[in-house]
Amino acid sequence: MKKIVILGAGYAGLMAANRLAKLSRDYQIHLINESENFIERIRNHEYSAGREVKIYKIRDLISKRVSFTQAKVECLDAKNQTISIANQNKKITYDYLIYALGSTDHAKVESSYSVNTLWKADELKQAVQAKKSGSLWILGAGLTGIELATELKESYPEWKIGLLDQKPFAKNFSLKARNYFLETFRKMKIELIESTEYRIHENGIYLNQTKTFLEADLFVQTFGFQCSDLGRRSNLLVNEKNQILVEPSLRVLDYTNIFVAGDSALVQDSILRMGCVTAMPMGVHAAEMIHRCANDNEVQDFSFGFAGRCISLGRKSGLIQMTNSNDEAKPKMIGGKLAAFIKELVCKYTVFSIRLERSFPFRTYFWPKEKILKEQDFSLNSGKLAS
Ligand SMILES: Cc1cc2nc3c(=O)[nH]c(=O)nc-3n(C[C@H](O)[C@H](O)[C@H](O)COP(=O)(O)OP(=O)(O)OC[C@H]3O[C@@H](n4cnc5c(N)ncnc54)[C@H](O)[C@@H]3O)c2cc1C
Structure with missing residues (x-):
């Protein structure tokens, strides 16, 4: 039986856990998160404006086949395939790991508030x-x-x-x-x-x-999201935001049994940006790739295409910016009440998708699939080489 540990029960981690649970009965799946609750981060600004925000128990959102531990992950020893838990003399081993610790705060401007958590x-x-x-x-x-x-x-x-x-x-x-x-x-x-x-x-x-x-x-x-320094402390390759550098398959460069999903992952030269819009499909992809590895199949590149950006403008209005799959704006947009309605549907759809993946024995979550790597300008490169 393969032991798979998922760090972080945000949008990416929950989707990964529920997808893995249905891929095989031979996996022991462990999900670890600091809080016992799932917070809809995408509604934090609504909360600061005095609106009620629903808080979900993580146990209610995951498949019964996933075991959940509420704990803060302190260390990751990638060589020995071990996780250490804060304030406990406890170590957890794994065969495969999904790192989905998301992004935390960035205290750049002193005495400023934030809506990141x-x-x-x-x-x-x-x-x-x-x-x-x-x-x-x-x-x-x-x-x-x-x-x-x-x-x-x-x-x-x-x-x-x-x-x-x-x-x-x-x-x-x-x-x-x-x-x-x-x-x-x-x-x-x-x-x-x-x-x-x-x-x-x-x-x-x-x-x-x-x-x-x-x-x-x-x-x-509201600018400058920063990720946990756990990846850096674990000697994984990270950028200045502590995002972990991964292959286009979302696999960590030096460790073939670790995948990163969500805000913590950095695929260089890709169209991806931090957002639950990318975190959820990345979580599912990481789960699918571990399933492929466990069955001795080659991993595949993550593919994803954007369709639009949904922005709320208070409760009564919004704006939907249509984009191409590379996230570039098209001239078309929708505004007003209709846009507010679409934005609210999109927000509701995130939790609904997590629940749907938990509830059915077949795959329920799909997304537009396009190449994520940006087109290289070979004419410029060859020019540089020639000079
Ligand atoms: C106000 C606001 C509005 C937003 N609106 C949108 C939007 O409209 N559309 C969009 O696409 N994106 C939006 N985002 C961004 C979106 O929320 C994030 O991109 C998304 O949450 C990333 O998902 P994730 O699963 O990677 O990480 P997270 O959702 O951050 O989850 C990570 C989890 O890991 C846990 N964790 C972290 N460190 C540890 C540790 N050491 N041990 C144990 N557990 C740990 C955290 O508690 C958390 O539960 C918004 C963000 C904010 C703040």
Whole structure:
């Protein structure tokens, strides 16, 4: 009987566990997660805006064939195929490992809040609710920043909400989508400052270009996700975000029995980005590849294609940006109530998919499959070689 250990019960880990459980009765599957609950991270910004967010018991989301341990993983000894658990003199061995510890926080800006974990989103909620009004600046006007700004403004209209980014806003969206965002911000009275270098001070932000000072009661950082340093400490190859370098099959470069799925995985020169949209299929793929390895079959490259980006703009509106499979924006977008409805369906579909994989003996989760590696520009390369 092969022993398979899965680290992390987020979107990737849960999908991996439920898929493995149906691939063979000969696997002993162990899932380890710090908390006994599954938190829908993609709703953390809703929670900070004072909305109820459902918390699920991990045991209720996994197949009965998966054994679950609530524990913090402290060490990974890849050579000896062993995991150590924090505060316990306990070691767990494995034949195959799926590393799906996701991304945690990145404390780059001191004294800033975050919505990366439910606990942090709760701190933000407490801080906003402690005052009737004030000014709050969101650092980073990416997808999370936009969703958080609109959600907070809808719930706390007395607060002045601003979005600040060093880069140009919505650069990877169509012009129509960018204009839609700007019109939404104008209507909701959300201030946007883009393409501006800034410095954070105790009670505000100094804008370098215009030499102006913005008063701020609270800052929230939404950029720069960082992964657990467990991979780095275990001598696996990692990048500056602690993402583990893997082959396109999601297998770790030096260890043929370790696969990485979700935010913790880095496939170089690929179209993949952190998101539950990629974490879930990666979890399933890692499970399928372990099944192939256990049956002496060759591993296959992970394939995935994007279809669109779904962004909520508060509870009543949203924006769906159509994209090609490489995640590049097409001119077409959907806005308003219909987009809000689609976004909510997509959020519900994540937990529904995990449950569906748990409930049926056959495969239930599928996704668009395209090559994930970016096209190489061979003409440029050959030019360089020739010179
Ligand atoms: C506010 C917000 C909104 C978002 N909205 C979207 C969206 O609309 N669409 C989208 O695609 N993505 C969205 N994301 C990103 C998405 O949430 C992540 O990409 C996704 O959660 C990654 O899944 P994962 O399984 O890799 O990791 P995670 O979901 O982070 O799960 C990792 C699990 O590992 C556990 N863990 C970590 N370290 C240890 C340890 N040492 N020992 C034991 N357990 C450990 C954690 O507790 C967690 O349960 C959003 C993120 C945020 C914060």
